[in-house]
Amino acid sequence: MKQILSNSIREDSDADGFLFSLNCTECGKNWHSTPIHFSKAGIEPKSEFKETIYRTLYRREQQRAREQAVAEAAHYFNRCPLCGRLICNDCFLVCDDLDMCRSCAEELHETGEPASFAGWARD
Numbered sequence: 001m002k003q004i005l006s007n008s009i010r011e012d013s014d015a016d017g018f019l020f021s022l023n024c025t026e027c028g029k030n031w032h033s034t035p036i037h038f039s040k041a042g043i044e045p046k047s048e049f050k051e052t053i054y055r056t057l058y059r060r061e062q063q064r065a066r067e068q069a070v071a072e073a074a075h076y077f078n079r080c081p082l083c084g085r086l087i088c089n090d091c092f093l094v095c096d097d098l099d100m101c102r103s104c105a106e107e108l109h110e111t112g113e114p115a116s117f118a119g120w121a122r123d
Ligand SMILES: [Zn+2]
Pocket: 024, 025, 026, 027, 028, 029, 087, 088, 089, 090, 091
């Protein structure tokens, strides 16, 4: 699940901080991660050596922010086992035998509560 999320998540980071977003393929709702500030945001490096250090620091914090965003997204998104799409908790139904997205449920005449309603999230 983490790998799928990591591949699908969009990065909207800039020089000041890190932000990631993801769309529900069913309802189109846009989710974004909690923004994280770059620790050196707005600080001008005093030398090219410092610049190199800041750049490396940025990449490290960016990597960490991405992992955090993926972990966060896992609480709001599910992968439908039938169509394979990433679906938000509002469009993902907890059904009797197999949990699935709204479209698949309709097609297979299944009913269930949205995962968000059931207060349920999968890792
Ligand atoms: Zn949705």
